[in-house]
Amino acid sequence: MRSRRVTSFFFDLLNKSPRFPRKTEWRQFHATSVLRRKKKKGGDDELKIIKPGNCATLSTPLLEPSCKNAIIIGGSDGFGFAAADHLLCKGARNVAIADDDPDQGQAAVEKLCNSYGKDRALFVHYDIKSDCHIEAGLKHALCKLKAVHILFNDIDKERHPSNSPISSKRENDTAKTLRIGLKLLGKNYGGPGGVIINCASIFGFMGWPQDPYPIYCKKEPVIEITRDFAEEYSTEETGIRVVALCPTNKQFRDIGLPDFPESIPNRQTDRLPICIPTAKYHIGTALSYVLAWAGNGSAWLVEPAISVHQVPRLIHFPETEGGKVDPAVYETQGCTVKLEPPCADASKSCTPQKIGKGCTMKDLKKK
Numbered sequence: 001m002r003s004r005r006v007t008s009f010f011f012d013l014l015n016k017s018p019r020f021p022r023k024t025e026w027r028q029f030h031a032t033s034v035l036r037r038k039k040k041k042g043g044d045d046e047l048k049i050i051k052p053g054n055c056a057t058l059s060t061p062l063l064e065p066s067c068k069n070a071i072i073i074g075g076s077d078g079f080g081f082a083a084a085d086h087l088l089c090k091g092a093r094n095v096a097i098a099d100d101d102p103d104q105g106q107a108a109v110e111k112l113c114n115s116y117g118k119d120r121a122l123f124v125h126y127d128i129k130s131d132c133h134i135e136a137g138l139k140h141a142l143c144k145l146k147a148v149h150i151l152f153n154d155i156d157k158e159r160h161p162s163n164s165p166i167s168s169k170r171e172n173d174t175a176k177t178l179r180i181g182l183k184l185l186g187k188n189y190g191g192p193g194g195v196i197i198n199c200a201s202i203f204g205f206m207g208w209p210q211d212p213y214p215i216y217c218k219k220e221p222v223i224e225i226t227r228d229f230a231e232e233y234s235t236e237e238t239g240i241r242v243v244a245l246c247p248t249n250k251q252f253r254d255i256g257l258p259d260f261p262e263s264i265p266n267r268q269t270d271r272l273p274i275c276i277p278t279a280k281y282h283i284g285t286a287l288s289y290v291l292a293w294a295g296n297g298s299a300w301l302v303e304p305a306i307s308v309h310q311v312p313r314l315i316h317f318p319e320t321e322g323g324k325v326d327p328a329v330y331e332t333q334g335c336t337v338k339l340e341p342p343c344a345d346a347s348k349s350c351t352p353q354k355i356g357k358g359c360t361m362k363d364l365k366k367k
Helices: 002-015 031-044 078-089 104-115 131-145 173-184 222-232 283-291 325-330 363-364
Strands: 068-073 094-099 121-125 150-154 194-199 202-208 214-215 241-245 300-304 312-314
Touching: 002 363, 068 078, 068 131, 078 094, 078 104, 078 150, 078 173, 078 194, 078 283, 094 104, 094 131, 104 121, 121 131, 121 214, 131 173, 150 173, 173 194, 173 222, 173 241, 194 283, 214 222, 222 300, 241 283
Parallel strands: 068 094, 068 150, 094 121, 150 194, 194 241, 241 300
Antiparallel strands: 202 214, 300 312
16 A cells, blocks of 8 residues: 555656546656566566466356447547457447547448448447537437447547537546446346447556556546446446456566656657557457456456467456455466357348437437
């Protein structure tokens, strides 16, 4: 707890908010020569054998993309588009691209429909900065799809300046999306249940691995909010799992950061490594895995495409205040997911369903 308080105080001096580290890009996170010598002396750099999990006893997947409907927030490019493409490839019935850029969004929909069939994808306007656009956009998607089982929120997506009235509330974008998503998918609101995935790239963890504190590429505290919502809204009540999915440019063995980063001389930002991964295609394997097995409130690390690990790595946090995580929990690797056949034909496996053409506010209220 003392190290956590010191860390929080350090970030408070930098940003006046320990929960939203906005200036971490000016810091160079690396181990000093003293720390390196200590690691070498302690033998932490020695090769370790990662034991595979018991894949023979796996239960039935919690959710698979086949014949499901999805809304992808920020789906016009980046991880959002990669997620939409993967879901349709794996047999999803329909995907709605919710984006604040109509031109880019319509272009993404055209690409998906050309690849997977007419009317498999549609576009809805969604402006996260405006309260009126948030709920209206997602409800419009629900009206078209009739039911939504998967909500994927790409936090890394660059947002355009809003032309609509900006929300007066200070609630962050992740929390806003979760609250609306719980109403759209929740069984307690008449929905089918499902999963909400918040995707945000991460730079690393301070206090790793005993008491991890995430440092994001963006300022959204996605893991913390996801875990808070999981505690507040139980899966038994809503039928929904909320999950954090965090791509990174680092290998898992390098994900730990020192508690006190060294300053970069003259703030030479051109020497900083790119935080948000540029390769997007490997998000598909991770998405299939968390749909099938991720627990409510869990956080998963997606290693770079060059990693030997095909599945995401579950991040463990202390179960109690002041507790510590045993590093031995990371010595077991999860089971891989079946990747064949590469694409599924939804037209043969799914019951035909027409996308709604016209919906009114009265229709939405009935739902």
